Amino acid sequence: MSNPEDNPIRKSPVPLEQCGAALAFDIVSDRWTWLILREMFYGVGRFADIQDEIGIPKSVLSGRLSQMIENGLVEKEPYRDGSARTRHAYVLTQKGRELTPVILALMQWGDKHLKDGKRALDITDKRTGTPLKVAIVPEGGALPLRRLTYTPIWDTPENKV
Amino acid sequence: MSNPEDNPIRKSPVPLEQCGAALAFDIVSDRWTWLILREMFYGVGRFADIQDEIGIPKSVLSGRLSQMIENGLVEKEPYRDGSARTRHAYVLTQKGRELTPVILALMQWGDKHLKDGKRALDITDKRTGTPLKVAIVPEGGALPLRRLTYTPIWDTPENKV
């Protein structure tokens, strides 16, 4: 939203309470929340696994998860591994999953500007194998999330330096 | 990245330090930073205007701006309004501007899930007037940022309730 003159705009054209982005920052804005979302995006959902991988204090994780459940991004789902007891994993709700374009856009940005430009994750169309990315495009034509296939490529030989 | 069985994945396939998203969370990591980015996305760049609109303490704003300058997201640019002195506004660098798809994706998400679904900002192709959005699509075909036109629509009659 550039101003043809050099003078900065004095007030944003959309007030905070009408702006979806500003409202979203109340819910998804701190580093831990993002990191937790990333873990769940990858399918990691056990308390200890999340905690281990991102190195978050347990009390902080517990608090964030509660918040994310309350905000409808995450829910607790029972699962069993073998004969052990019923356990619970944290998984993204549909509402949480719809943050996928945001996470992927941030990933693209980070790959380009904070790394060497190489992506660590290939995203392709499940049906056609076409490589995908996040972009600003004419409305319509976006693939539904269930059509996405993710392929980690970080540990292929080219990526090992 | 769903797991066909019900067992959660134990470890994300891309380690933190290889994941562009995780790296980005170190840089854009708190609510104030996001809110400031949003202001600048809209072209608001004067210290006092940012401070007024998002209600951030001056010391916090000052510190965040310094960080964002250091991280290359923002730079200070001189400008003049009329005959007054040269002043400085904070503007997004190219690196910062390339967070536009992230901000817009978050806005779309927020409009849908935290509001009534109505967007407050129309995005259209400068050349064709085609409505645009953020989506996951085949590579290629994304519009460059300079082709985007933003039109606030929040205060049209339908939006006044």
Add this chain to the structure above:
DNA sequence: GGCCTGAGTTCTTATGTCAAACCCAGAAGA
């Protein structure tokens, strides 16, 4: 029953945020 693993919770200390007071710089006007 005890032991183990996993999922938290609690408490103390460290760090960040916030509000208010303060400072500096440049321009305009008397």
Add this chain to the structure above:
DNA sequence: TCTTCTGGGTTTGACATAAGAACTCAGGCC
């Protein structure tokens, strides 16, 4: 020249939250 005003910060102390470590609880197995 001096004074006032606007704008852009900086500093300080109180308060809130985060972080680290210790602890508790629950369920299953031997």
